[in-house]
Every structure is written in C-alpha cells, then in structure tokens.
Amino acid sequence: MGRLDGKIALISGGASGIGAAAARRFAIEGARVMIADIDEASGAAVVSEIGVAAAFHRLDVTDRDQWAAAVAATEQAFGRLDILVNAAGIVFDGTVENTSLVDWRRMMAINLDGTFFGCQAAVPAMNRGGYGSIINLSSVAGLQGSSDLFAYTASKGAVRQLTKAVAEGLARDAKGRSVEPVRCNSLHPGVIDTPMLDNFFEGREELRQSWLAGKPLGRMGTADEIAGMILFMASDEARFATAAEFIIDGGMTA
Amino acid sequence: MTRLEDKVIVVSGGASGIGAACARLFAAEGARVTVADIDADGGAAVAGELGDSGRFAALDVADEDQWVEVLDAVTSDFGRLDGLVNAAGVAAKDDRLATVSTADWDRIMRINLDGTFLGCKHAVRAMKGRGGGSIINLASVYGRVGDGDSVAYCTSKGGVRLLTMSAARHCAEAGYGIRCNAVSPGFIDTPMVAGYVADPEVRRAIEKRHPLDRLGRAEEIAAMALYLMTDESAFVTGSDFVIDGGYSAV
Numbered sequence: 001m002g003r004l005d006g007k008i009a010l011i012s013g014g015a016s017g018i019g020a021a022a023a024r025r026f027a028i029e030g031a032r033v034m035i036a037d038i039d040e041a042s043g044a045a046v047v048s049e050i051g052v053a054a055a056f057h058r059l060d061v062t063d064r065d066q067w068a069a070a071v072a073a074t075e076q077a078f079g080r081l082d083i084l085v086n087a088a089g090i091v092f093d094g095t096v097e098n099t100s101l102v103d104w105r106r107m108m109a110i111n112l113d114g115t116f117f118g119c120q121a122a123v124p125a126m127n128r129g130g131y132g133s134i135i136n137l138s139s140v141a142g143l144q145g146s147s148d149l150f151a152y153t154a155s156k157g158a159v160r161q162l163t164k165a166v167a168e169g170l171a172r173d174a175k176g177r178s179v180e181p182v183r184c185n186s187l188h189p190g191v192i193d194t195p196m197l198d199n200f201f202e203g204r205e206e207l208r209q210s211w212l213a214g215k216p217l218g219r220m221g222t223a224d225e226i227a228g229m230i231l232f233m234a235s236d237e238a239r240f241a242t243a244a245e246f247i248i249d250g251g252m253t254a
Numbered sequence: 255m256t257r258l259e260d261k262v263i264v265v266s267g268g269a270s271g272i273g274a275a276c277a278r279l280f281a282a283e284g285a286r287v288t289v290a291d292i293d294a295d296g297g298a299a300v301a302g303e304l305g306d307s308g309r310f311a312a313l314d315v316a317d318e319d320q321w322v323e324v325l326d327a328v329t330s331d332f333g334r335l336d337g338l339v340n341a342a343g344v345a346a347k348d349d350r351l352a353t354v355s356t357a358d359w360d361r362i363m364r365i366n367l368d369g370t371f372l373g374c375k376h377a378v379r380a381m382k383g384r385g386g387g388s389i390i391n392l393a394s395v396y397g398r399v400g401d402g403d404s405v406a407y408c409t410s411k412g413g414v415r416l417l418t419m420s421a422a423r424h425c426a427e428a429g430y431g432i433r434c435n436a437v438s439p440g441f442i443d444t445p446m447v448a449g450y451v452a453d454p455e456v457r458r459a460i461e462k463r464h465p466l467d468r469l470g471r472a473e474e475i476a477a478m479a480l481y482l483m484t485d486e487s488a489f490v491t492g493s494d495f496v497i498d499g500g501y502s503a504v
Contacts, residue, residue, distance in 0.1 A: 164503035171465030171500050181466060216426030221489040228486040232478075240440075240474040242466060243503030244496035251426050254419035254492025
C-alpha cells in the first residue's frame with residue numbers, strides 16, 4: 001500500500017535534483033508522474049529509470065502556454081492531475097549593486113513566474129479531479145536575507161508569499177462548496193546536494209564549506225531527504241496543511 | 255514493515271487530544287509508547303487501548319523529579335529512549351492582558367513552557383550516547399501570530415518555538431544525534447480547545463479564521479509528528495512545522 005496510490009503528479013524540474021528525487025519517490029509510493037523539464041535528455045533518463053509510472057513532457061516554465069500544454073498532457077496521459085511540484089529553479093550569486101537587470105529578470109522568470117504559471121495552470125485541472133496539493137520549492141533563502149544571493153533570495157521570498165496568497169484564495173473559493181480545497185504550501189530546503197548547487201560551487205569548494213561551517217548539522221542534505229517531505233505534503237496525511245512553510249535545512253535557520 | 259518499528263517513545267499529555275492521537279498512531283506504526291500524563295484515568299485508558307505496545311506513567315510535567323523518574327524508568331526497562339513528544343499543554347478561559355489572573359499565567363508557563371523545557375532537558379540526557387533521538391514540541395500558531403484573547407498562551411508557545419530551536423542547535427553542535435523540532439497546530443478539536451469553543455457561535459467564528467473553514471483533527475497533527483519521529487526526517491532539526499488550515503498565513 002503506497003502513500004500516493006492512484007495519485008497523478010506533475011513535477012517541473014523533474015529531470016534532476018530535488019524534482020527527480022520526488023519523481024522517484026512518488027512512483028515508489030504508487031503515483032504516476034509527469035516529469036516536466038527543459039532538459040529532455042535527463043528527463044528521458046529519469047523516465048526510463050522509473051518505468052511505466054512515468055512520462056516526460058518538455059517544459060520551459062517561463063512560458064505560460066507551455067504550462068497549459070504540460071497540464072493537458074498530464075491529464076491525457078494519466079486522466080487527472082492531483083499534485084504539482086514546482087521544483088524548477090536556478091541560482092547564481094550577486095549583490096544588489098552588481099546584479100544586472102538581465103540576470104535579475106532571468107531569475108524571476110524561472111523561479112517566480114514559473115511557479116506562478118504552474119499554480120495557475122494546475123488549479124483548474126485539480127478542481128476537475130477533486131484533489132489538489134501544490135508544493136512550491138522556496139528555500140531558506142526565502143526566510144533569511146543574504147547579501148550575496150540578492151536575486152535568489154528575492155525570488156524565493158516572493159515564492160513563499162505567493163504560496164500563502166494562493167492558498168488563502170483556494171481555501172476561500174472552496175467554502176460553501178462540498179469540495180476539499182486545493183492546498184498550496186512552500187518548502188524551504190537548506191544546502192542540498194543537487195546539480196544546481198554543484199554548478200554553483202564549481203571551482204570554489206571553499207564557498208560550500210563556508211556555507212556549512214558552524215551550522216547545526218554541518219552537512220549538505222540529500223535530494224531524497226527533501227523528497228520525503230514533499231511526499232508528506234503531497235499526500236492525504238497533510239490535508240490540514242495549507243499556506244504553510246516547511247523547513248528542511250539541517251538546523252541552518254534555527 | 256511499520257514506520258516506527260520498536261522505537262521507544264514517551265508522549266507527555268498522552269491521555270487526551272493530540273498526545274493521545276500521537277500515542278495511538280505511534281503504537282500502530284510499531285512503537286512502544288509510554289503515555290505520560292497527570293490524568294491517571296485518561297492515561298491508563300489510552301495505554302490500555304494500545305495493549306502490549308502501551309503503558310501509562312503518571313507525570314506532572316511541571317515537576318522535574320517526576321520527569322527524571324519517568325524517563326529513568328523507560329531507559330531502564332527498554333534500554334533506551336528514541337523519541338519524546340511534549341504534548342502536555344493548557345489554556346485559560348480569560349487570557350487577556352488586562353484581566354488574566356496571575357494564577358492562570360503561572361499555570362500556563364509552568365505546564366506549557368517549563369514542562370517542555372524539562373522534557374527536553376531530561377530526554378537529551380537519556381538519549382545522548384545511546385544513538386540519539388527525536389524530540390517533538392507542540393507549539394502553536396499562537397507561537398507565530400499574536401492574539402489579544404490568548405496573551406499568556408501565545409507567550410508560552412513563542413517560548414516553546416525558540417526553546418526548540420536553541421535546543422536543536424545545542425544537540426547538533428554537541429554531536430548527540432538528537433533532533434528537536436516544533437509542530438504548530440491551528441485550533442484542533444481536542445478537550446483543551448473544547449472549553450474555548452463550547453458556544454456554537456464562538457466555534458463557528460474560530461472555524462472561519464482558518465481558511466480551510468474547520469477545526470483540525472488530532473490525527474492530522476499526529477501524522478506530522480510521525481514524520482518527525484521517523485528516520486525520514488534525519489535532516490530536520492530546529493524547524494517548526496505549521497499544520498493550521500492556513501490560519502497563520504492570512
């Protein structure tokens with residue numbers, strides 16, 4: 001008996017890192033998963049690893065029309081949409097003084113617009129299906145400021161508040177109707193061992209060490225450890241949780 | 255394969271409400287649970303329901319000697335302590351700044367705040383050097399947002415949140431392998447809240463403050479505690495998990 005038996009999930013950024021770990025875990029727990037990513041080769045590899053419970057759809061999260069197509073493809077392949085994980089994201093460093101407008105907009109387009117479009121596209125499908133849980137990947141950088149991750153913190157702080165606003169509206173919409181509202185919650189990982197951060201730390205290992213130094217658990221988390229929390233948030237077990245934020249960071253923000 | 259196979263767990267406030275729901279769920283997942291509570295009849299009844307997986311221990315959480323006695327008995331009988339849920343808690347009818355009595359203020363601080371501190375202090379002593387463990391403290395949305403009708407309660411729960419974070423840092427820095435986290439429920443349909451929402455109009459008003467438009471169920475908090483008790487949450491410490499139907503977000 002899996003914890004997501006019969007559930008249908010769509011995962012942006014599902015080709016690698018936290019998105020891929022969630023896809024694998026969801027499939028083990030009985031869900032069928034649409035892996036949506038801009039990286040077709042890695043996406044196909046994750047699908048072949050999982051087998052018949054998974055499919056791939058190419059998605060540039062910054063393109064609203066592609067989101068509509070991804071949701072439609074999920075419904076067509078699996079009949080419904082129950083769970084959306086907005087895991088696509090990028091990181092780069094820079095301060096308020098040296099971040100260019102072009103870079104700022106790229107960060108916001110992927111991390112923020114991508115999450116917004118995902119929520120917007122998924123909700124009608126979830127209402128049709130009668131169950132919905134949206135998990136937005138924010139970060140500890142959405143809870144605490146960091147001078148060197150200026151644009152990233154701004155995008156993730158915005159994702160956090162977007163999540164609460166979306167959740168409140170969904171709950172209000174469901175009042176007076178005999179339906180369970182679609183839930184929407186944010187997840188705030190600390191420093192996790194993923195390709196995103198591998199690229200970020202490439203050639204500057206001392207930066208990674210400085211991020212972990214003096215932190216309670218003093219190590220990076222694994223993508224699988226984040227997937228365990230995403231599983232909880234996606235499942236019926238979390239049905240009283242909405243507009244909430246879940247921190248999995250080895251004590252970094254405590 | 256159950257999720258808490260053979261874990262040894264103590265639940266304060268285990269005789270009713272969220273504590274009782276945790277005790278039942280943990281036992282169903284294979285744990286050996288000590289239901290610790292000042293309410294001997296209620297505690298024995300819950301422990302009885304759990305059969306071989308449960309037992310009762312009398313505990314006034316405000317009394318340090320009783321914590322020592324209860325936890326020593328557990329470690330001597332089972333050889334270790336894997337988990338503690340600090341679920342014992344109280345609220346007061348009149349808890350406004352201008353009118354809350356000193357007696358009510360003291361009672362709330364002793365039970366909610368001192369009781370949680372003592373549980374953590376002695377659980378750490380019992381867990382360290384024995385492979386670590388997981389401590390779960392019941393905070394509240396009222397540890398995150400203020401409410402003029404619940405001044406002492408909010409104060410105590412704000413203390414519980416920060417106590418949890420500081421304890422988590424200490425345990426991690428000391429390398430004990432002990433994790434410490436908080437769970438912050440909204441209004442949950444429990445005996446503690448029952449007095450507060452006895453009037454149907456008040457109940458309706460409270461329900462409306464939650465975007466999900468209802469009170470939570472104790473089982474819905476226990477499900478979160480279960481995750482924090484298992485090894486699935488090995489990377490989680492010093493965090494506060496909100497299960498409140500959206501209450502604190504709006």
